[in-house]
Amino acid sequence: MDTTPLVELTPAAAALLARLRALHGPLMFHQSGGCCDGSAPMCFPAGEFRTGASDILLAELEVDGPGEPVTFWISRSQYEVWRHTRLIVDVVPGRGSGFSLEAPEGVRFLIRSRLVGT
Template identity: 80%
Template sequence: MTPSDAPLVELTPAAADLVRRLREAHGPLMFHQSGGCCDGSAPMCYQDGEFRTGNSDVLLASLTVDGVAERVPFWMSKSQFEVWAHTRLIVDVVAGRGSGFSLEAPEGVRFLIRSRLVGA
């Protein structure tokens, strides 16, 4: 796979495992990363449709996760995407409590973005 063929967003194995568990508990999911308040640029996981997207958001990917029936959309605010456009986003999971808005908050972990420069 060449850098230009790589997906804009990918999940680490730990993040994929957490997505499977959250899907089992909550139904279809979505991610949104705003770069605003409430954990800054951390990706937030919601039940699909719980976060309303609009003209100020960009759909970066519909993630395929083994064991999850439907794809998981990953949205980002346009202004945040302008900052991250030159990277591949890697959704990971780390110990610690993130925002109370994101579904993983009660699990004692939080989603985190790591990135890799396109072409690097």
């Protein structure tokens, strides 16, 4: 049985999430293949983005400091495309979507991926 995590955080992403969680409370990601910001993971206060039957909870990401894990959701159709990859959440300089919580920080979340067992 493969125990490779489906989603992981780089140290920079974990540090940013800890700061954002301190400011905004519990957080969630939604990974889509949408048009607004390409395939960037979007970070919201938990529950602000409505998930449904077309979404899959991939991970509950532990972040240092007090608070709940950050949930990571993906649309079912996107999961079918990426199901053989490990998604690595990273942070890079630059402005991302105005909808994601990191936008005012002058950085954006980015997905890197690594192929895992097929």
